[in-house]
Amino acid sequence: MVTEVKTETLVEVRNLKKYFPVSRGLFKKVKNYVHAVDDISFTIKRGEVLGLAGESGCGKTTTGKLLVRLEDPTDGSIYLNGVDIATLEGKELKRFRRNVQMIFQDPYESMNPRLTIYDTIAEPLAVQKIGNIIERQERVAEMLRLVGLTPPESFLFRFPHELSGGQRQRVAIARAMVLNPAFIVADEPTSMLDVSIRAGIMKLMLDLREKFEISYLYITHDLAVARYMCDRLAIMYLGKIVEMGETEEVLQNPLHPYTKALISAVPVPDPTYRREPLEIKGMISRPIDPPPRCRFYDRCPIATPRCEEDPHPPLEDKGGGHLVACYEV
Numbered sequence: 001m002v003t004e005v006k007t008e009t010l011v012e013v014r015n016l017k018k019y020f021p022v023s024r025g026l027f028k029k030v031k032n033y034v035h036a037v038d039d040i041s042f043t044i045k046r047g048e049v050l051g052l053a054g055e056s057g058c059g060k061t062t063t064g065k066l067l068v069r070l071e072d073p074t075d076g077s078i079y080l081n082g083v084d085i086a087t088l089e090g091k092e093l094k095r096f097r098r099n100v101q102m103i104f105q106d107p108y109e110s111m112n113p114r115l116t117i118y119d120t121i122a123e124p125l126a127v128q129k130i131g132n133i134i135e136r137q138e139r140v141a142e143m144l145r146l147v148g149l150t151p152p153e154s155f156l157f158r159f160p161h162e163l164s165g166g167q168r169q170r171v172a173i174a175r176a177m178v179l180n181p182a183f184i185v186a187d188e189p190t191s192m193l194d195v196s197i198r199a200g201i202m203k204l205m206l207d208l209r210e211k212f213e214i215s216y217l218y219i220t221h222d223l224a225v226a227r228y229m230c231d232r233l234a235i236m237y238l239g240k241i242v243e244m245g246e247t248e249e250v251l252q253n254p255l256h257p258y259t260k261a262l263i264s265a266v267p268v269p270d271p272t273y274r275r276e277p278l279e280i281k282g283m284i285s286r287p288i289d290p291p292p293r294c295r296f297y298d299r300c301p302i303a304t305p306r307c308e309e310d311p312h313p314p315l316e317d318k319g320g321g322h323l324v325a326c327y328e329v
Helices: 060-067 090-096 117-127 132-147 166-178 197-214 223-229 247-252 257-266 306-307
Strands: 009-020 033-047 049-053 075-080 099-103 183-187 215-220 232-237 238-246
Touching: 009 060, 009 183, 009 215, 033 060, 033 215, 033 238, 049 060, 049 223, 060 099, 060 215, 075 238, 099 166, 099 197, 117 166, 132 166, 166 197, 197 215, 215 223, 215 238, 223 247, 232 247, 232 257, 238 257
Parallel strands: 049 215, 049 232, 099 183, 183 215
Antiparallel strands: 009 033, 009 075, 232 238
């Protein structure tokens, strides 16, 4: 499902960090921090879908919230069309929100149950003071047609509890699209839906990408979804990006031991096939003030003394834009 993307960079992230303080009591100074996102860098081209994959707690959702400024970064820069959005405030931040939107994981929780579908989708137009009531109603109806909720008149004044999960997620996509943004963060938008309707939602998002040249950061823990949706794929572990490249290249030729472990955990639809498990050790390390060494050191089957003594390895190109953060690859 990959289409040609342009070479123009839309989003550029440089050395992005987000540390959350760990409470130490009412009058005690905070000394410890959760390193949710720790010095990551990447770019997204106009019309491109970049996947961000990894297990729960690795920092995927925090990264997405930073890119739409639902969270403020601790350090680093986020450029959208060459403007550092990490520093925007007030009216400039409000204008920026016209160009970026977010589709949340849970369509049941991301909508106000007291608002009609019309009010839900029209709210961004009202906040940005775009159009009058008639123009907004026409725009909302157009969005409902675009996401496959037809006839729109039968949905406009219904409430979220009257819709199915798939219909609610289509409403969430319409709400994200109503301002005609250039960039959308999609935080596991199909994980809460029945398997039978996931493909329809994913196809809709890809069709919208082609029609409006939208760029996505697509957050997922499902590598099969990433393969279908994404042009490039970044694998995240404990706040760090450990591998990144063309999606098919990363999945067919994984280089980092963590990526290999993720792929080895994917079930194969053949009862006679036996995949060799990759032996990784222990459980996920604590994200609170981790040591400067490689984040995967404690679990890595190929770790050496250098991995413990040196700082976390930088992402290095191993050929063809396939980036890996590992000293032993």
